[in-house]
Ligand SMILES: CCCCCCCC/C=C\CCCCCCCC(=O)N[C@@H](CO)[C@H](O)/C=C/CCCCCCCCCCCCC
Ligand SMILES: [Ca+2]
């Protein structure tokens with residue numbers, strides 16, 4: 001039985017051909033497409049620094065966890081090892097759990113918690129610890145289970161989209177759903193239609209997934225902070241900004257607390 005550290009000890013293997021460009025890196029493009037995690041993570045850390053200082057440092061923890069996902073995902077695609085697969089999947093699970101605990105609006109808590117956030121946080125931690133152990137039972141199903149959490153997030157976004165009249169928030173939700181849908185299509189297509197992609201010599205769909213899902217992250221953060229502010233501090237409206245410039249057609253969204261007026 002191979003050790004959990006060995007190359008190709010994971011049951012999961014993506015469509016990209018292995019060891020095409022290096023003897024050390026199993027899936028070259030799938031490995032290096034994770035650099036986008038080291039672009040968006042540090043960028044958001046810097047852009048959100050004023051918010052983190054004034055409102056909550058948790059956002060910094062979220063950005064650091066996001067960079068760990070990129071690191072573990074690189075390790076996984078480089079080795080296709082079982083340990084790499086578990087680190088990749090468990091870091092995603094804990095990032096989602098952290099976000100749920102911090103920002104899930106109270107109206108979506110189970111009724112028996114009566115809107116108590118610290119009880120909800122405890123419930124999320126317990127569920128995540130149990131799920132972490134369960135991930136060892138059928139590792140090949142883990143990625144599907146993780147993707148199904150996105151369906152619950154979509155449900156929450158749909159409810160918030162219906163409730164809000166804030167055009168900026170609606171725009172963020174629309175763009176994030178489009179990005180996620182294209183990312184998801186690439187992920188499924190890499191798994192389900194690999195023969196076709198290999199025949200046309202384009203087996204890079206999983207790399208495209210990495211780029212798109214990491215680009216969804218700043219949108220997810222901005223949406224959650226705006227929604228959280230609407231519920232938890234309705235007297236203060238957060239300012240939505242885009243990097244590098246608010247007026248450019250494409251940019252990375254982030255939020256600022258009012259009276260932090262900078263102009264690009
Ligand atoms: C109230 C909660 C709000 C949470 C918002 C969180 C937004 C998080 C955005 C991005 C998370 C990045 C996850 C990237 C994973 C990259 C690593 C990877 O590719 N791993 C694969 C193997 O290499 C593995 O097969 C992937 C498994 C599936 C991961 C599922 C991630 C779910 C992401 C949920 C995003 C929802 C966004 C919805 C926006 C419309
Ligand atoms: Ca492969």
Ligand SMILES: [Zn+2]
Pocket residue numbers: 030073077206210
């Ligand atoms: Zn991946």
